[in-house]
Structure formats: C-alpha cells, structure tokens
Amino acid sequence: xxxxxxxxxxxxxxxxxxxxxxxxxxxxxxxxxxxxxxxxxxxxxxxxxxxxxxxxxxxxxxxxxxxxxxxxxxxxxxxxxxxxxxxxxxxxxxxxxxxxxxxxxxxxxxxxxxxxxxxxxxxxxxxxxxxxxxxxxxxxxxxxxxxxxxxxxxxxxxxxxxxxxxxxxxxxxxxxxxxxxxxxxxxxxxxxxxxxxxxxxxxxxxxxxxxxxxxxxxxxxxxxxxxxxxxxxxxxxxxxxxxxxxxxxxxxxxxxxxxxxxxxxxxxxxxxxxxxxxxxxxxxxxxxxxxxxxxxxxxxxxxxxxxxxxxxxxxxx
Numbered sequence: 194x195x196x197x198x199x200x201x202x203x204x205x206x207x208x209x210x211x212x213x214x215x216x217x218x219x220x221x222x223x224x225x226x227x228x229x230x231x232x233x234x235x236x237x238x239x240x241x242x243x244x245x246x247x248x249x250x251x252x253x254x255x256x257x258x259x260x261x262x263x264x265x266x267x268x269x270x271x272x273x274x275x276x277x278x279x280x281x282x283x284x285x286x287x288x289x290x291x292x293x294x295x296x297x298x299x300x301x302x303x304x305x306x307x308x309x310x311x312x313x314x315x316x317x318x319x320x321x322x323x324x325x326x327x328x329x330x331x332x333x334x335x336x337x338x339x340x341x342x343x344x345x346x347x348x349x350x351x352x353x354x355x356x357x358x359x360x361x362x363x364x365x366x367x368x369x370x371x372x373x374x375x376x377x378x379x380x381x382x383x384x385x386x387x388x389x390x391x392x393x394x395x396x397x398x399x400x401x402x403x404x405x406x407x408x409x410x411x412x413x414x415x416x417x418x419x420x421x422x423x424x425x426x427x428x429x430x431x432x433x434x435x436x437x438x439x440x441x442x443x444x445x446x447x448x449x450x451x452x453x454x455x456x457x458x459x460x461x462x463x464x465x466x467x468x469x470x471x472x473x474x475x476x477x478x479x480x481x482x483x484x485x486x487x488x489x490x491x492x493x494x495x496x497x498x499x500x501x502x503x504x505x506x507x508x509x510x
Contacts, residue, residue, distance in 0.1 A: 194306075196299040197225045198280045198363065201272035203265050204242065205232040209320075210287040210410055211241055217289035219249050223299060224282075228272040230255045233262030238286075266375035266383040273369055281366050283359040287410035289318070290360075294406045298363045301400055309368050310397040312336075313361035316405030320412040331411060334358035339399045346392040346447055350454060359384045360407040361400075368395050373437075381422050382430040389434050389451075393443050431455035432476070439482040448483060452476075452492055469494040 200218040204211055211229075218227045229252060231239045239254075246252040255275055257263050273281060280302070284290060298311045314335035323331070336355040340348050348354050372390040375383050391397055400406075434451045437443075459472065473492055477484045 194279055194302075196223055196280060196295075196302060197278045198223050198282050198295060199272075199276035199278040199366075200224050200227045200282050200284055201269055201276065202227065202229045202284050202286055203232055203268035203272065204229055204234060204238050204286040205262060205265075205268070206234050206236045206238060207286040208234075208237040208241055209412075211238055212245060213289045214284055214286050215242065215245050215252060217291075217294075218284055219245075219251050220292070221290060221294050223295040224251065225278050226276065227252050228255065228276055229253070229286075230257075230268045230272045231260070232264070232268040233257065233260050264377065264380055266377040266379060269383075270374040270377065273366070273374060276366065279366055280363055281369075282363045284407070285360060285409070287412065287415075288315075288360050288407060289410070290407045291405060295363065297400050297406075301398055302365075305398065307396055308398045309395040310362060310364035310391060311400040312357050312397055312402075313363075313400040313406045314402045314404060315358040315361040316408045317411050318408040320410055333405060334361065334409065335402045335405075336399065337402075339402070342396045342398060345397055346389065347450055349392055350389060350450055357388050358407075358409065359388070360409065361405075362388070362391075363400075364391065364395070364397075371395060372441075376433050379426055379429055379433060382426045386430050386433050389430075390437060393434075393438065393447055394441065428455065428458050431458065435476070435483075436480060439480040445483070445486060445488065449488055449491075452488060456492060466494055 198221070202214055202218065215227055215229060218224055229242050231242065231254065233256070242252070242254055246254060253275070255271055257267070257271065269283065301311045302308055314333045316333055317331040334356050336348065336357065338354055340354060349357055368391060372394050376386050379386055431451050431454055435448060435455065438448050438451065459469065473494055477489045483489060
C-alpha cells in the first residue's frame, strides 16, 4: 500500500495559529492532502485558509452546512469522510508538525503490514509565559516505553506510562470502518475516546516516543484549561467507552478497567447512596452485556464502598 497521508485540521477562530499549522502539514512530503474544515469561524480564519490554498493544491477546504459551528468531533468526522488517502493523521489548528513527521511512520507501516496505527511523542510550544508551577507539567505527551499492542488500552486509560496525543498518531483509514468516528456528543475528551477505542480494537505500535514529532500550542485560550467542562465530560468519556465496548465485543476485563475509572470520577462527586445507586443501575441496564455479570455486583454502590473502606475484608487468602 502506497504511504500517502491525509491530514485533518479542524479550525474554529484560530486566525493567530492556522497558517503555521497548515504550512507545517503541507511541507511533509508524505502528505498528499491537507483537509481543513472550518467550523463556523467568525474571525479571519477562513480567509487565511483560502489565501494559503492559492499557493498549494494540497489544501482542501470544507465546512458544515450553512457554515454552522458543530464542534471538534463533527468537524474531524467531516474531514475523514472527505479524505481520499489510505492513511489519516490529525493536527489541531493551534499546533504544528515538525520536519520529518512521517518518515518513521512510513517505515513502521511498510515493515509491519498488520500494523493499523503508529503513535509518536508530541511536545509543546509556548505562545505565553510559562508559569513556574507548569514547568514539570509540559514536557512530552508520550509514553515512557514501548508497549505491546494488546496491553496498550490498560496503559493509556491508567496513564501508567504516560499519554498519547492525536497530533502524534497516524492510522490506516480502514480503522474508522472498524471503530466508527469521533463521538459527536463529547464536547471535549473526544480525542481520548477515539484513542481508547483504537487501542481496544486495533493494532497500534509505538513510533518515536523520546523526541517530539509535533508541538502543541500553549496559549491563554486552550480548551484544556476549562476544568469545569472536563469534570463533566471525563465521566461522559468513560460512559461512551463502556457503551461502545459492550456493542463491539470488547472483553469483560477491559470493560472492568473502564468501569473502575468511571467509579473514581463518580466517587469524587460525593453523591448520596440513593443517587449513586440509581446512576449505576442506569449504567448496567443501558448495557445488557454486563448486567448479568459479576461487574453489576462489583460496582453496586454499597458493595463497592465497602471494598474501598474495608479492603482487608475482600482480600484473597
């Protein structure tokens, strides 16, 4: 299979950053098309994209009907559906690729025809002053070691060995036939959702994980600074993964791992026992595959709270 890449860039009111993102993708020899989907921008984003398009036939512009804003998931999905190459990569509009972004990916795919995706390290570029408290936070979005494909999901959901970022991921377009598209009900955490699903269903291999192949832009308007939104959607992320897993034949072991992290986030809400019981009942009745398994007992609030408060009572001899 010829290694030719479609890069998907969702763009919404990013006039300050969009040129650097597009140019960094156009410069990659392995990239045949750069699909920029304008998500209803109200600033000069679309005008900048159109100006750049004049100088490169690689750049293709799409938008939602009536130029409405539909969010990052729907915008990426529109880009995927309009792409034509056999390999797909993503780039956020306030980020950029570094030179030779795809050279090693090409090598991995050619040497291992069963590989469906390659993930790489992503660094950071600061458009604002670095807060001293952030110095240890913004290093690399990467994993600290090579991980077997079958062990990747447990590694990424627990963050045991670090994190993956979409900017460092290249996948075969057939991946989306297997797992579906981005969940358009998730306003944030949609990137983690799709990575979890890929790790559960596809064979992903590590590429270059010790030096960055792309950089994330850090600025005052980053969405990940909005903790209140993530507090809501981290829970929706795990709910989405559980529902999808039950529909796609994922093992009970992996569903258990997701339920465990959902429990952690729900436990932090400090709800009453009645509210928690009703919530967990809805989780299991919505997912019949796990309703009549040991998981429905394990995560029943009274039993689960006792396991947390009195773990010695549940230890195996």
